[in-house]
Amino acid sequence: MGRADERRARQRGGRRAAPKRRRPAADGKGRIRRLFTWKKILGTFFGLCLLGMGAFAVLYMMIQIPEGNADARLQSNVYKYSDGTVLTRDGDRNREIVDLAKVPKDVQHAFVAAENKTFYEDSGVDVKGTARGLLNTLSGKGAQGGSTITQQYVKNYYLTQDQTVTRKLKELVISLKLDQQKSKDYILAGYLNTSYYGRGAYGIQAAAQAYYRVDAEDLTVPQGAYLAALLQAPSQYDWAVATETGKKLAKERWNYVLDKMAEQDWLSAADRKAAEFPVPEEPRGVAGMQGQTGYLVDAANDTLEKQLVADGTAEDAKQAAAMVEAGGWTITLNIDKKKQAALEKSVKAQLTGKLDPDARDVDADVQAGAVSVDPKTGAVVAMYGGVDYLKHYVNNATREDYQPASTFKPVILAAAVDQDAETQDGVPITANTIYDGTSKRPVVDDGVKVGFAPENEDDADYGDISVQTAMNKSVNSVFAQMGVDVGMDRVVDVAGDLGMDTEGMEAVPAQTLGSMGASPLEMAGVYATLDHHGKKVTPAVVKSVEHNSRAVELPDPVGGQVISREAADTVTSVLTGVVDDGTAQESVRDNPLRGGQQVAGKTGTSDNNKSAWFTGFTPTLVTSVGLFGEDAKTHGQVPLYGAGGNDRVNGGGYPARIWAAYTFGVMTQTSTFDLDTKQGAAVAPTTSAPPTETTSSPPAEETTSAPPSEEETTSAPPTDEETTSAPPTGEETTSAPPTGEETTSAPPSGEETGDDDGGGWLDDDR
Known part of the structure; x- marks a missing residue:
């Protein structure tokens, strides 16, 4: 035994040290620690980042800005009765392109404030919003937000409304390229002219006529703010058909637009305070939708739009409306042609045929509505x-x-x-x-x-x-x-x-x-x-x-x-x-x-x-x-x-x-x-x-x-x-x-019996 060993032995009370043995690793844990070291994790992360960047670079080089041809893609929708016979088909789209110079600058700002207040400074994409949209699409959640005006224009004009990973990646690349190659005014003009505003109106000129009976160049700031608000939910926010909740939401969105304009110094405090909500004009009829047809088509479209949102095909009501309006749908209704004709005939025979607005002013105020359902099927x-x-x-x-x-x-x-x-x-x-x-x-x-x-x-x-x-x-x-x-x-x-x-x-x-x-x-x-x-x-x-x-x-x-x-x-x-x-x-x-x-x-x-x-x-x-x-x-x-x-x-x-x-x-x-x-x-x-x-x-x-x-x-x-x-x-x-x-006795008439209500207990305006 050497001196060093003797010294160590004395320190241990004369006992010689046992040879060192490697302790066995805990069951499986050691292998996991060796496998997931910080170096390996960081290396994998940076490797994936490089791989993603490389893949994006390849996509960026491969994907080109396509030829925009939105009008050519628009197709008619076909609506059928339950027996398969055609009820109607919608036809030409209401669209008129206008130069951005004909849209008042304040109205332009209303749309930017509503949809993308950093539009004039950003690179054309919202990275966080797009990433969120990709993750939601992959996970099947379907809801997304945060797209820039550039991205929305690309989706409207160059691509489709389909909610897929491929489309979102294309949208990202094309938006980046478009922002580099075109001016902001070019993109904004395209966005205003291709967006769907409801009432069958594509583009700001058609929308200005549909809602206010004016040309786009004559829109006021409050009117422009309403049209900008409409883009979030055209059907829900249309004042003519909106529920009380819809009207409330439309006004809230309108106020939001004006507030954002004021925050960006695009609207003075005095003008913001003085702004009054501009109630739109009544809608005008569309050819081929006379009689009951238009009501049935609107009800069918509303059903389809809600379903597209519910099943994740559309991200929101706005996109769902655009998808339906883009056409190509064959929609078969549950409407029975004979029962439909019978209901119309009954209303005319029992009500409208007996009203005389010339003799009684109140007769012009009578509106009738009816729905008939098969309780076994829900049709x-x-x-x-x-x-x-x-x-x-x-x-x-x-x-x-x-x-x-x-x-x-x-x-x-x-x-x-x-x-x-x-x-x-x-x-x-x-x-x-x-x-x-x-x-x-x-x-x-x-x-x-x-x-x-x-x-x-x-x-x-x-x-x-x-x-x-x-x-x-x-x-x-x-x-x-x-x-x-x-x-x-x-x-x-x-x-x-x-x-x-x-x-x-x-x-x-x-x-x-x-x-x-x-x-x-x-x-x-x-x-x-x-x-x-x-x-x-x-x-x-x-x-x-x-x-x-x-x-x-x-x-x-x-x-x-x-x-x-x-x-x-x-x-x-x-x-x-x-x-x-x-x-x-x-x-x-x-x-x-x-x-x-x-x-x-x-x-x-x-x-x-x-x-x-x-x-x-x-x-x-x-x-x-x-x-x-x-x-x-x-x-x-x-x-x-x-x-x-x-x-x-x-x-x-x-x-x-x-x-x-x-x-x-x-x-x-x-x-x-x-x-x-x-x-x-x-x-x-x-x-x-x-x-x-x-x-x-x-x-x-x-x-x-x-x-x-x-x-x-x-x-x-x-x-x-x-x-x-x-x-x-x-x-x-x-x-x-x-x-x-x-x-055995004459029953009281339906107009005189104790039907109900009254006495001032109900709210007259509900």
């Missing part, structure tokens, strides 16, 4: 949008700015039955539950008045009545209390489940009167869901879509169960009473074309008579008809009092007559409802006079004899006395055709 088989697309641009079948009024009451009952709700006294809510129908009765929640006391139509007092009779007579005070009993938040939830747009719908008692906005299309979907035993039915305008370069998969219009079958069928059963013993007697029950057909439905008349509705259904067809008071000049909402020579236009009048003439006219055979309900069917029709206006005691005719019997206050099925003919089952009692006993 929209007929749609009436207005008297003529070239005369009235807004589609009355899809507009959502008028109150559905008492056609909302079945939603409240559906929520009550579906949730097994109880009254304030703990009594289960059924068709036979007794409520106080006194007009202006304060609504109570857990013993506390909630500050809402709705008036019944004509201030009629009904006293203690069953839910069935309250639905028949459309008694506001009953359903206001029922909404609170169920819980208004739950009522709103069920409304959304059934197909109503509940965004922004407040869960307050006033909503029980149908004070929200809704469209005939929307209400047809709600009632189709009830008709289909609680399975969600979303009305589908489009049957199929074809294109030579892309496929579009449409969702199934029929979904899953959203409320219980018993709840849906109970409401259907109750709604037969509205027809056989309520506000739709004259127009529907006693119609000679009915032929024993079972019918359920509900009338509605909004506050101040600004809208009137009838939404009704058979087991095979659901149709919603709405009449709307719209000033022929200002297009504001106005009352319908006096229209057609009637003191008041109610849902049981014109809407119900249109419905009956159409529905019974297209029937090929009668059918009966297959209902699964423990609550029985409609009460027997009444035979007495209507209620007095100021009494608090219930009139005799509302309870078939004196006050309600025990059978009316329980959930037991109705007795034989309630079955006016031999129904298929005890649950389908009075939905059978009326017998002679049911018509």
Whole structure:
């Protein structure tokens, strides 16, 4: 042992050091550490960067700026009926190229402020936005933002709207090259002249004419800011057809544009403050779109655009609209040619043919809209949008700015039955539950008045009545209390489940009167869901879509169960009473074309008579008809009092007559409802006079004899006395055709019965 070894041994207490052994690496971890060292990671990263740069350099050399030929790529769209016959095809595009010098400098700045405020300084691309778009495309998310004006021009003029990695890479390279080879003015002019602004207008000149009836050189700054705002969502922001939400968003975008102009010192503070929103002119008709055709085409295009965004084919509404307008689509609608013709004929025979604007000014203010749906498939088989697309641009079948009024009451009952709700006294809510129908009765929640006391139509007092009779007579005070009993938040939830747009719908008692906005299309979907035993039915305008370069998969219009079958069928059963013993007697029950057909439905008349509705259904067809008071000049909402020579236009009048003439006219055979309900069917029709206006005691005719019997206050099925003919089952009692006993007295007319609403409780301007 050497001296050094002896010294170390003494230090260790005389023990000789054992030979060193290499410790075995932890199971697999050492290999991973050796594999992923910092040097290797950094080397790989820089290698990939170099590889990417090299690949981009190759792409940059290979990809050239193509010959722009946007007009040549634009093709017609073909629209077909459900049987494959051609409805129409759109033709020439509305485009006129103008020199940038003819566009006021301030208007140019409005577009730059809206879309790309660094346009005059950037290199033509937004690297972060493009990278985000590439990642989203690769991951299938589909949404992107941040494209520069140069990139948008390249996409519009040199490429396609396809959302693919290849297209995005080409867009990046061409944008860089274009920015190097062309001036900013050249690019901006190209962008303004190729963008789609809605209303079939391509380019700023066509847009200026379409929205303001002026040439591009005469646009004001506020007008230019609106056109710039439109580019984000041409269909949604078009003032003529926008919903209240759409108008709000359009104004917000308009303000955003002006604010950005001020930030860039392109608009003085004084001019910014003085700017007033420039309401666009009414749209002008497009050749080939007369009659109902334009409404159907717009509805089909709207469906396709939304689907392109939903499935990620388009990045946003703006791109979706451009893709549809670029053409090449064959769109087959669900519209049945014979039913469509029948609906148009019914509206003319029952309404428009009887109006005389020369004799009555109010007759010029009457607008009608209707949608007919097959509840088994969700197909929209007929749609009436207005008297003529070239005369009235807004589609009355899809507009959502008028109150559905008492056609909302079945939603409240559906929520009550579906949730097994109880009254304030703990009594289960059924068709036979007794409520106080006194007009202006304060609504109570857990013993506390909630500050809402709705008036019944004509201030009629009904006293203690069953839910069935309250639905028949459309008694506001009953359903206001029922909404609170169920819980208004739950009522709103069920409304959304059934197909109503509940965004922004407040869960307050006033909503029980149908004070929200809704469209005939929307209400047809709600009632189709009830008709289909609680399975969600979303009305589908489009049957199929074809294109030579892309496929579009449409969702199934029929979904899953959203409320219980018993709840849906109970409401259907109750709604037969509205027809056989309520506000739709004259127009529907006693119609000679009915032929024993079972019918359920509900009338509605909004506050101040600004809208009137009838939404009704058979087991095979659901149709919603709405009449709307719209000033022929200002297009504001106005009352319908006096229209057609009637003191008041109610849902049981014109809407119900249109419905009956159409529905019974297209029937090929009668059918009966297959209902699964423990609550029985409609009460027997009444035979007495209507209620007095100021009494608090219930009139005799509302309870078939004196006050309600025990059978009316329980959930037991109705007795034989309630079955006016031999129904298929005890649950389908009075939905059978009326017998002679049911018509022993003259029923009140549809224009005079207790349809509903009024009393100033609804917002006139909703």
